[in-house]
Amino acid sequence: xxxxxxxxxxxxxxxxxxxxxxxxxxxxxxxxxxxxxxxxxxxxxxxxxxxxxxxxxxxxxxxxxxxxxxxxxxxxxxxxxxxxxxxxxxxxxxxxxxxxxxxxxxxxxxxxxxxxxxxxxxxxxxxxxxxxxxxxxxxxxxxxxxxxxxxxxxxxxxxxxxxxxxxxxxxxxxxxxxxxxxxxxxxxxxx
Amino acid sequence: xxxxxxxxxxxxxxxxxxxxxxxxxxxxxxxxxxxxxxxxxxxxxxxxxxxxxxxxxxxxxxxxxxxxxxxxxxxxxxxxxxxxxxxxxxxxxxxxxxxxxxxxxxxxxxxxxxxxxxxxxxxxxxxxxxxxxxxxxxxxxxxxxxxxxxxxxxxxxxxxxxxxxxxxxxxxxxxxxxxxxxxxxxxxxxxxxxxxxxxxxxxxxxxxxxxxxxxxxx
Numbered sequence: 001x002x003x004x005x006x007x008x009x010x011x012x013x014x015x016x017x018x019x020x021x022x023x024x025x026x027x028x029x030x031x032x033x034x035x036x037x038x039x040x041x042x043x044x045x046x047x048x049x050x051x052x053x054x055x056x057x058x059x060x061x062x063x064x065x066x067x068x069x070x071x072x073x074x075x076x077x078x079x080x081x082x083x084x085x086x087x088x089x090x091x092x093x094x095x096x097x098x099x100x101x102x103x104x105x106x107x108x109x110x111x112x113x114x115x116x117x118x119x120x121x122x123x124x125x126x127x128x129x130x131x132x133x134x135x136x137x138x139x140x141x142x143x144x145x146x147x148x149x150x151x152x153x154x155x156x157x158x159x160x161x162x163x164x165x166x167x168x169x170x171x172x173x174x175x176x177x178x179x180x181x182x183x184x185x186x187x188x189x190x191x
Numbered sequence: 192x193x194x195x196x197x198x199x200x201x202x203x204x205x206x207x208x209x210x211x212x213x214x215x216x217x218x219x220x221x222x223x224x225x226x227x228x229x230x231x232x233x234x235x236x237x238x239x240x241x242x243x244x245x246x247x248x249x250x251x252x253x254x255x256x257x258x259x260x261x262x263x264x265x266x267x268x269x270x271x272x273x274x275x276x277x278x279x280x281x282x283x284x285x286x287x288x289x290x291x292x293x294x295x296x297x298x299x300x301x302x303x304x305x306x307x308x309x310x311x312x313x314x315x316x317x318x319x320x321x322x323x324x325x326x327x328x329x330x331x332x333x334x335x336x337x338x339x340x341x342x343x344x345x346x347x348x349x350x351x352x353x354x355x356x357x358x359x360x361x362x363x364x365x366x367x368x369x370x371x372x373x374x375x376x377x378x379x380x381x382x383x384x385x386x387x388x389x390x391x392x393x394x395x396x397x398x399x400x401x402x403x404x405x406x407x408x409x
Contacts, residue, residue, distance in 0.1 A: 019381050024230040025314055070290065073308045074282040081275055113231050113312035120305040165400065170392040177385030
């Protein structure tokens with residue numbers, strides 16, 4: 001039961017993009033086509049789940065054990081960069097079709113602050129191992145949902161008559177603001 | 192996006208003076224509004240002026256320190272592993288900054304929370320390292336990062352100012368608007384940050400459009 005709560009909270013109620021402003025660069029950058037958004041979302045979800053699975057043992061069994069928690073940031077970012085590299089190599093070998101679809105997005109995930117944010121929140125909230133993995137997966141699903149919704153809206157926006165100075169990023173931000181308002185409605189789900 | 196802009200400008204940039212490197216980050220390429228980089232902190236910690244200012248200064252310090260460091264060691268880093276090397280340099284400096292904030296200003300450190308370590312993934316820093324510091328000597332790199340950092344801080348302060356005065360009716364925590372003022376609660380919520388950011392980007396577009404059309408007439 002608790003795991004379901006963690007999952008729903010991470011994916012919808014406390015959506016990383018719309019409540020913590022994490023992962024905004026890809027949110028703005030690749031949300032112009034639904035297909036790209038879906039691919040990016042899937043790749044990020046995958047890396048996020050792996051990140052949660054890999055950083056938890058490192059933090060609890062290495063950093064805490066040897067009393068060096070100040071190395072937290074350096075070690076987390078190295079783990080994430082290494083994971084992204086590994087995933088890229090694996091996907092390139094095993095499935096060239098998928099690699100072509102994800103290709104350019106994979107390296108971008110390293111600098112996606114949502115991935116590092118996920119690892120930091122996981123430590124701050126003191127989750128257990130299973131919970132951390134569910135949290136990572138839920139965060140990725142939430143990121144994908146936000147990205148997909150935004151890309152759908154932006155495809156429609158291309159045909160809308162927008163004031164000149166609001167075109168492009170400005171209108172995207174305002175639409176995101178409205179989505180954030182709408183997502184606040186989910187806040188009552190958990191109490 | 193920033194990368195392609197930078198490449199297009201490169202030929203003339205090499206001949207520009209030091210003061211140009213400093214000034215271009217202040218308006219021409221002002222980070223949060225023009226380049227749309229570093230949005231996460233610009234939206235997340237600007238619910239009050241103080242938070243916005245301290246986040247801006249922390250980012251400024253990390254930016255200048257890492258650009259200086261990379262510019263010094265730029266010939267020693269093999270091109271294949273440069274991104275990883277940069278990230279480790281940035282993460283080290285951010286750790287130092289975070290520990291400093293925790294020790295000297297615990298209140299601010301608590302308010303900024305996980306957004307201090309998230310400076311590591313602020314695309315502005317990696318963007319400046321990749322686009323400028325890795326191929327320029329130390330002094331221009333310092334000027335370039337100083338300009339970008341001040342521009343970024345200015346952006347955060349502008350966001351924090353508007354959000355605090357509309358959301359709480361105060362500045363730096365001092366109430367300046369009287370009882371007649373009904374706070375706009377939405378401005379301190381995430382939604383308000385997005386709406387204000389959209390408005391400010393449009394404003395910057397409007398001003399620069401006006402400037403360029405005036406320039407054509409003159």
